[in-house]
Amino acid sequence: MNLQNLTISQIQKDRKANKYSSASLTQAYFTAIEKYNSKLNAYLALCKEQAIVKARASDKRLAPGKLRSQLDGIPIAIKDVICTKGVKTTASSNILKNFIPPYSATVIEKLDQAGAVILGKTNLDAFAHGSSTENSDFGVTKNPWDMGRVPGGSSGGSAVVISAGLATIALGSDTGGSIRHPASLCGITGFKPTYGAVSRYGLIAMASSFDQIGPMASTAQDARILFDTISGKDDKDATSFDLDKPIRQSDKKKNFTIGIPKEFITDDVDPDVKKAIENAITILEKNGAKIKEISLPHAKYALAVYYIIQTTEVASNLARFSGVHFGEARDQFGQEAKRRIMLGTFVSSAGYADKYYQKAQEVRVLVKEDFDRAFKKVDLIVGPVAPSPAFKIGEKTGDPLKMYLSDILTVPVNPAGLPAISIPCGTVERNKKDLPVGLQIIGPQKADYDVLDLAEYFQQITDFHLLKPNLY
Ligand code: GLN
Numbered sequence: 001m002n003l004q005n006l007t008i009s010q011i012q013k014d015r016k017a018n019k020y021s022s023a024s025l026t027q028a029y030f031t032a033i034e035k036y037n038s039k040l041n042a043y044l045a046l047c048k049e050q051a052i053v054k055a056r057a058s059d060k061r062l063a064p065g066k067l068r069s070q071l072d073g074i075p076i077a078i079k080d081v082i083c084t085k086g087v088k089t090t091a092s093s094n095i096l097k098n099f100i101p102p103y104s105a106t107v108i109e110k111l112d113q114a115g116a117v118i119l120g121k122t123n124l125d126a127f128a129h130g131s132s133t134e135n136s137d138f139g140v141t142k143n144p145w146d147m148g149r150v151p152g153g154s155s156g157g158s159a160v161v162i163s164a165g166l167a168t169i170a171l172g173s174d175t176g177g178s179i180r181h182p183a184s185l186c187g188i189t190g191f192k193p194t195y196g197a198v199s200r201y202g203l204i205a206m207a208s209s210f211d212q213i214g215p216m217a218s219t220a221q222d223a224r225i226l227f228d229t230i231s232g233k234d235d236k237d238a239t240s241f242d243l244d245k246p247i248r249q250s251d252k253k254k255n256f257t258i259g260i261p262k263e264f265i266t267d268d269v270d271p272d273v274k275k276a277i278e279n280a281i282t283i284l285e286k287n288g289a290k291i292k293e294i295s296l297p298h299a300k301y302a303l304a305v306y307y308i309i310q311t312t313e314v315a316s317n318l319a320r321f322s323g324v325h326f327g328e329a330r331d332q333f334g335q336e337a338k339r340r341i342m343l344g345t346f347v348s349s350a351g352y353a354d355k356y357y358q359k360a361q362e363v364r365v366l367v368k369e370d371f372d373r374a375f376k377k378v379d380l381i382v383g384p385v386a387p388s389p390a391f392k393i394g395e396k397t398g399d400p401l402k403m404y405l406s407d408i409l410t411v412p413v414n415p416a417g418l419p420a421i422s423i424p425c426g427t428v429e430r431n432k433k434d435l436p437v438g439l440q441i442i443g444p445q446k447a448d449y450d451v452l453d454l455a456e457y458f459q460q461i462t463d464f465h466l467l468k469p470n471l472y
Contacts, residue, residue, distance in 0.1 A: 001028055003165035004468040008222050010075055011168065013064055015073065016348055020074030021433035022055040022062075026117055029075050033119070033166050036471060042151075042160040042441065044080050045088055046120035051075070061115070069214050070225050072115030077167035079158045079392065080121035080131065083126055084108055084203040087118075091204045092136040093126040093334065095327040105202020106237070107171060114229050119167050122157025127318070128178055128206045129336045131406040132426045134397055137334055141392075143186060144469040148435040152182030152406075158216045159186040163234045164471055169226050170216040175206045176306050177410025178383075179214045180422035184438025187424045187467060190216045191223045194445050195417030196241050198227075199234035207313035210306075210414040213318040219465055220423060220455035227448065246449035253404040256454055258284060259294035259378030264409055276426035276437040277384045280458070284382070287461055292378055296370040301363050302412035307404060308347045308360035309415070315344030350459045357411055368416040371444070380454055381442040389435035393455040409440065417450040423455045424464040436467065 012021060020028075030048055037043050058073030066153060067073070078084060079089045083101035085108075087178065088165045091098045104112070111118065125135035133141040133156030141150040144164040151160045155172030158210060159182035163169055172179040174192035174432055183190025191214045198213045215226035258282060262372040265274060323329040333341070347356035374381060386437050396403040412419045426438035439458070443451040459465050 003028060003032055004472070006141045006165070006465060007219055008070055010068065010307060011074060021059045022117060023052060026051050026055040026075050026119070029119055029166060034168065035133050036164055036235050037141060037337065039147065040140050040144060040160055040164060041362065042122055042157040042164065042166060043077070043120045044123050044138055044157070047087055047118050051119055052360050053115050054301060054409065058115050058117065064375065067115065069114040069229065071111065073117060073231055075117045075119050075168050076111060077119050077122050077158055077170040078108070078160045079124055079155050079170070079172050079205045080462045081124055082107060082171060083172055083204065084118070084121065089121065090126050090138070092124045092138055094137045094332040094335070095110040095321050097137070097328065098197065099327060103202065104219055106199040106234045108202065108232050109126065114441055122155070122161055125154035125336070126334050127204070127315070128154040128173060128399050131177070131181055132391070132396065132401055133157065133182070134393065135334060136337045138162055140393055144471055145390065145435050146430070149392055149435070150155055150185070150437070152185035152386070152390065154178040155216065156182045156192070156321045159188055159190065161187040162186070162216055162218055163469060167469070171213060171223055173203055173211060174215045174312065174414070176414050177407045179216060180385050180410050180420060180438065180440060181421040181436065183216060185390040185436065187427070187436030188218060188467070189214060189220050189223050190214070190467060191192040191421045191452065192413065192419065193227060193229060193231065193448050194419045196239045197231045197238040197239045197243050197419070197448055199281055201234055201236035205317040206373050207217045207310040208317065209313060210310060219261065220452055220459050222422065223421070224452045227452070228268055236321065238448070243448060246270070255288055255290070256379045256450070257290040257292060257377070259292050259374050261294050261296045261299065261374070261383055262382060263296050263299045264383035268387050268408070271430070272428035273384055273388060273437050275440060276428065280425040280439045281382060283462060284458065292380060293383070294374045296374060298363065298366040298370050298410065299412045302415060303404065303408050305341070305360045305363045305367060305415055306411045308356050309364065311340045311344030312357055313344070314340040314347070343368060352400055364415045367412055371416045372420060375444040380450060383440050384411070384451060387436035389428050389430065389437060413442055415443055419445070419451045421451050421455045423458060
């Protein structure tokens with residue numbers, strides 16, 4: 001069985017045709033995990049016994065036609081920053097190395113009700129601070145396209161298990177790019193929904209006004225199915241809401257007017273990445289999209305805005321890990337968490353708050369207004385996800401600013417609360433290895449289904465998403 005290109009619909013078709021059961025598929029994933037995880041370090045914990053029980057239960061529902069949903073019996077991996085009742089949830093931090101949550105996140109409850117099979121918890125930068133998964137207290141996750149390189153971050157583990165065929169679908173979280181960035185560097189599909197479209201209840205908070213849980217998958221169609229399952233208003237998260245389900249108009253997606261922000265295609269973007277993006281834009285244009293150049297003049301301030309507001313919120317959210325209620329003693333915080341707590345405390349402290357925090361909130365509005373203006377002229381915005389393909393392990397760890405710059409093209413989306421996706425659009429060669437490049441599609445708030453439509457359409461007319469690293 002080729003685990004790397006399995007999709008939800010393929011699995012359900014194969015199960016109905018008695019080719020394999022959810023239990024045997026789940027077992028096949030665990031066999032592959034046993035073989036590859038020691039090299040990749042993508043999973044931190046496995047839920048083997050539970051998974052097999054759930055898979056068997058789903059198989060029993062299949063015969064009488066009683067599957068609960070399209071996700072019934074589908075194996076999924078969960079970023080280890082999302083609480084799972086009774087299953088250790090560490091946020092990849094020593095502080096929480098023994099934390100077993102007494103409750104599950106709303107998204108996990110919804111997956112349970114849908115019949116999904118949780119395989120295990122995946123590695124990340126501790127508390128989701130980072131762009132390479134190197135900040136994990138439990139070791140770096142390796143990129144399956146080149147084991148000497150990072151998978152991106154912070155949802156590096158979830159991206160790797162999809163790309164390496166160690167789960168069918170996965171959940172990640174995105175505060176400044178943490179779903180889209182690793183999706184781009186690992187050649188998978190990663191979708192950050194509109195802020196509030198998915199409940200954050202049970203997500204260990206990083207920066208609450210940016211955080212969003214979202215799907216990671218091999219295809220945009222699978223991302224859509226997972227999104228449909230986890231989205232919706234939740235009484236436990238006051239910022240959540242119900243999104244209107246679209247009536248699909250299949251020919252509409254070809255006629256989208258697409259904006260290309262000139263600020264996103266600069267000299268800071270690797271020339272090979274630029275080429276892949278330009279090629280993708282040409283493909284879209286040839287297939288009916290109208291392309292327009294647009295400008296987001298304040299996007300260049302988004303990273304500064306983000307590192308002021310985000311660190312302020314981080315400092316506040318991490319205050320609960322006092323060693324009294326949760327977790328180990330405070331001295332167990334890693335360097336990056338300490339850096340952010342100090343920065344956030346400083347920029348929001350009396351005497352400095354007006355100059356930094358307040359100013360950043362004002363500029364945040366300008367960033368959002370740029371997008372509002374652009375979306376009066378275009379339906380969607382397209383550009384690169386990351387300025388470079390996967391970089392080498394250790395290449396940026398000595399220079400936090402360099403690391404922060406990895407997010408320059410994903411971060412503007414979060415202060416504005418917009419939906420955005422990363423889909424594969426080609427590869428570039430480095431040291432004789434192919435490395436994937438992601439195309440970013442950004443939509444107006446609540447246009448999640450337009451973003452998914454265009455992504456799905458792109459995957460109907462191209463095969464980039466079928467390219468996988470050579471592991472097997
Ligand atoms: N890489 C960004 C950061 O370090 C984004 C992280 C995230 O989205 N969780 O803050």
